[in-house]
Amino acid sequence: MTALSDVVVVGASAAGLTAAETLRREGYSGRLTMVGEEAHAPYDRPPLSKQVLRGTWEPARVALRGEDALAGLDVEWLLGRTATELDTGARKVTLSDGQVLGYDGLVIATGVAPRPLPQGHELAGVHLLRTLDDALALRQGLLAAKSVVVIGAGFLGAEAAAAARELGLAVTMVDPLPAPMIRQLGARMGELLAALHVRHGVDLRTGIGVTGLVGEEGRVTKVELDDGTVVPADVVLVAIGSVPAVGWLAGSGLSLGNGVECDELCQAAPGVVAAGDVASWAHPDLGRVRVEHRMNATEQGTAAAKTLLGKGSPFLPVPYFWTDQYDVKIQAYGLPSQDAEFEVVAGDPAEGRFAALYGVGGHVTAALSWNLPKEARALRRHVVQRTPWQEALSVS
Numbered sequence: 324m325t326a327l328s329d330v331v332v333v334g335a336s337a338a339g340l341t342a343a344e345t346l347r348r349e350g351y352s353g354r355l356t357m358v359g360e361e362a363h364a365p366y367d368r369p370p371l372s373k374q375v376l377r378g379t380w381e382p383a384r385v386a387l388r389g390e391d392a393l394a395g396l397d398v399e400w401l402l403g404r405t406a407t408e409l410d411t412g413a414r415k416v417t418l419s420d421g422q423v424l425g426y427d428g429l430v431i432a433t434g435v436a437p438r439p440l441p442q443g444h445e446l447a448g449v450h451l452l453r454t455l456d457d458a459l460a461l462r463q464g465l466l467a468a469k470s471v472v473v474i475g476a477g478f479l480g481a482e483a484a485a486a487a488r489e490l491g492l493a494v495t496m497v498d499p500l501p502a503p504m505i506r507q508l509g510a511r512m513g514e515l516l517a518a519l520h521v522r523h524g525v526d527l528r529t530g531i532g533v534t535g536l537v538g539e540e541g542r543v544t545k546v547e548l549d550d551g552t553v554v555p556a557d558v559v560l561v562a563i564g565s566v567p568a569v570g571w572l573a574g575s576g577l578s579l580g581n582g583v584e585c586d587e588l589c590q591a592a593p594g595v596v597a598a599g600d601v602a603s604w605a606h607p608d609l610g611r612v613r614v615e616h617r618m619n620a621t622e623q624g625t626a627a628a629k630t631l632l633g634k635g636s637p638f639l640p641v642p643y644f645w646t647d648q649y650d651v652k653i654q655a656y657g658l659p660s661q662d663a664e665f666e667v668v669a670g671d672p673a674e675g676r677f678a679a680l681y682g683v684g685g686h687v688t689a690a691l692s693w694n695l696p697k698e699a700r701a702l703r704r705h706v707v708q709r710t711p712w713q714e715a716l717s718v719s
């Protein structure tokens with residue numbers, strides 16, 4: 324084991340917490356400091372756009388660990404503070420309160436930040452959704468509102484639109500692309516999701532961009548669209564994607580492309596690893612990959628911590644993600660993509676339960692289920708084995 328005595332983890336969420344737990348489990352007994360911008364102890368984000376927004380969970384239920392488990396980690400928690408600078412030569416991290424932390428091992432797990440619109444966020448009633456505080460503020464806004472416009476029909480926007488419909492609001496969802504989640508899941512899934520949202524009463528405006536937000540007395544009242552129409556809105560959710568939280572790493576010497584660029588072991592520089600949404604690692608088969616999914620944060624947090632301890636191996640996950648919208652649960656293994664072939668191999672979309680495969684370059688790249696979870700787990704083997712496309716279709 325590499326002899327470390329002073330490890331700093333920046334980002335106190337899923338990936339950072341898992342890295343800290345892995346360090347302790349693997350025998351690291353030195354000093355361990357966790358720096359987190361949010362004042363909350365580590366919590367889970369997926370319920371924010373689902374149970375928290377709908378109000379079926381108390382906010383406290385999103386905590387990732389109980390107090391005893393956190394205390395057992397023997398961590399110095401520096402929450403409500405931001406890392407503002409990294410000096411990889413001197414091995415120092417500077418914080419927003421001026422404190423400087425030396426380290427011999429550093430885990431970067433700062434995730435992503437939501438992308439804002441170029442203008443309009445100064446208006447009351449305009450929301451982003453990334454943190455627990457964001458979710459609680461949005462829920463408060465929705466409870467007092469009659470109408471919401473969701474800008475962006477990616478998985479966050481689509482989940483929030485579903486939650487808002489369940490709360491009884493008039494929901495308009497707008498996206499310049501032709502269908503919801505088309506970039507992540509492709510055209511056929513986009514059509515099915517569009518039909519799902521329309522069936523549940525969403526006024527879906529696809530292929531249409533937003534030109535501006537209009538307010539009265541400092542509060543949003545309307546959204547102007549590029550087809551010349553104007554949609555009234557008590558609340559607006561801006562869900563147009565996210566950007567890796569790497570601003571504090573400018574000048575650090577780390578390679579910052581689409582996230583913190585790491586090697587296949589998740590190492591970004593000697594003594595520095597990255598994990599979770601912020602990390603772009605060199606996948607031996609797939610090239611540079613960055614995954615914004617919950618399970619990846621855990622798996623990569625574990626892998627990165629082991630690398631720091633000198634026990635690393637190439638990070639080769641089978642990515643997994645899920646999304647819940649109304650009574651539909653979609654689960655996917657691998658990396659679905661817009662340009663892939665797509666074939667339903669079990670069940671039937673018309674019956675609201677099916678499983679499908681994605682293929683690129685003549686082999687399977689992803690498996691997905693729509694209310695058929697067992698089937699997706701069974702198809703996962705094709706993703707792991709990169710089964711030739713025709714063979715997978717004939718045996719599935």
Ligand SMILES: Cc1cc2nc3c(=O)[nH]c(=O)nc-3n(C[C@H](O)[C@H](O)[C@H](O)COP(=O)(O)OP(=O)(O)OC[C@H]3O[C@@H](n4cnc5c(N)ncnc54)[C@H](O)[C@@H]3O)c2cc1C
Binds near residue numbers: 358
């Ligand atoms: C509303 C919502 C719903 C989601 N639903 C799903 C889902 O259904 N399925 C799924 O697979 N995934 C889902 N995800 C994605 C999943 O939550 C993320 O992949 C996961 O949280 C990534 O964990 P992370 O630790 O890498 O980053 P994050 O959870 O983003 O944590 C990063 C932390 O670092 C902090 N930070 C940032 N910069 C600094 C700094 N300079 N100094 C100190 N701290 C800093 C941030 O404040 C944050 O607390 C969802 C995400 C959101 C927001």
